[in-house]
Amino acid sequence: MVEQAARRELRYAANVVGPERAAGVLTERLTRRLAAQPGGPDAVTDPVGWLRGRGLPRSSPCADARCDEGTLMPTGTACERCVELRAERRRRRACVAERVRAELPDADFQARRQAVEQRLREVVAADLVRDEERRRQAAEAEAVRTAAAQRARAEAAAAEQARRARPCRQCGAPEAGGLCGVCRAQEEIEVLLRQAVATVVAGCGHPADSSAAAALAASTEAAMRARIQRACDQIRSDGGNEVSAAVAGRLAAASLLHERCQSALQALGRSPEAKAEAGQARAAQGRRRHLYPTAQAAEQAAAAAGREARQRTAEHLLTARSTAWLAARTPAPTEHPAPQGRGAVYAAGAAKARAAMAT
Structure with missing residues (x-):
């Protein structure tokens, strides 16, 4: 022991x-x-x-x-805490002794001492009662928080179970959580295709509203859809199910988007805007050649600054042009005539809320 x-x-x-x-x-x-x-x-x-x-x-x-x-x-x-505790006890005893001395001015030393000890016992007992009450309140608050957390977990589990029980909103498959794996993969494929087409158009150098850009977008989309279809057919021919085929199509679409992004960045890196930015960055870095020990190190730093500026400009042009292309191809929300008569104010507010949610 x-x-x-x-x-x-x-x-x-x-x-x-x-x-x-x-x-x-x-x-x-x-x-x-x-x-x-x-x-x-x-x-x-x-x-x-x-x-x-x-x-x-x-x-x-x-x-x-x-x-x-x-x-x-x-x-x-x-220990500083122990020192503070002892000082607090001394202060409390001094306060009690002062009150007893004021209440019993004519009492002798022994009587005052007994009164101080009795008063101190009462003070300590009151402190214990207060501490116990605080502990009880803390335990009750903790129990309330625990019950609320349990209710929240139960409600979340029920909501998740209800969500999982919903059928697919596109194909109607039961217990698909609102969207089955195949339909979700198809939606992601469409999003990736739109981004890839916008990337190709952004890197071609043609105006976004020109016929050449529209023709390029149509041919690019057709070629990418054919490639995605071949990837899905390959999985089906190997014995895979529709979910595996949809996942393969999504992976193929992601690979196409990556390839098109790299090609567009290379093309935009050769644009006049990128060349101008690279020249300015190279010249600015060249004016700091006194910070480098040798001329070769200064030239290397200037070349690196030019490459970084060219890359940043190409990324900026790609993002701006592809976003503009996608925004131009997104259908505008249908405008409804202003309501007349009773409830016009409410209908107008509801229309604003729907527009905000759509955005």
Whole structure:
């Protein structure tokens, strides 16, 4: 039993001061408490009980895990929290003594001392009652929070179960969560196709509203759809199901978008705008050649600045032109005539809310 208690305290001390100092901390504790034992070490008649009850356990009046009898184990200095607690107790005793002295001015020292002790017991009892009330309120609040969290989890689980039970809104497949895997993959394929077409048009250099750009977009979309269809047919011929074929089509569309982005960036990097930005960045970096130790290092830095500026300009042009192309191909919301008569204000507000949600 003593060995278990000692190992337990050693583990605790090791977590606080490290494994190297744990044994020293425990040795100092035992030495200090033996010296403070009334009658000295010879007065300990039950060594096992003394070690388990008094010698080994950490004792601290405060809540600091590093404190042992008012001393911090890592540093060996006085615990500030214990000092504050002692100062608070002294202030409380002084306040009680002052009130008793004011209430009993004619009482002798012994009577005042008994009154102070009685008043202190009452104050401590009142503090204990308040602490217990705070703990009860905290427990009730924690129970309320736990119940609310459980209700929220139950409602979320019910909502998720209801969502999973909804059929697919496109093909009507049961228990598809509103959209089955095949239809979801088809939607993602369409989004990727639109982005790829917009990327190709952005990198071609033709005006977005020209007939050449429209023809390029149509031919590009047809070629990409054919490639995606071939990928899906290959999976079906290998024995895959429709879900696998749809996933293969989505992967093919993502690969096409990546290829078209790289080609568009290369084309836009050769545009006049990119060349101008690269020249300006190279010239600006060239004016800082005095910061480099050699002329070759300055030339390398200028070339790197030009490449970065060219890349940034190409990315900016690609983003701006593809976004403009997609915005031009997005159908505008249908405008309804303004309502007349009763409820016009409400209808106008509802129309604004629908427009905001659509956006």
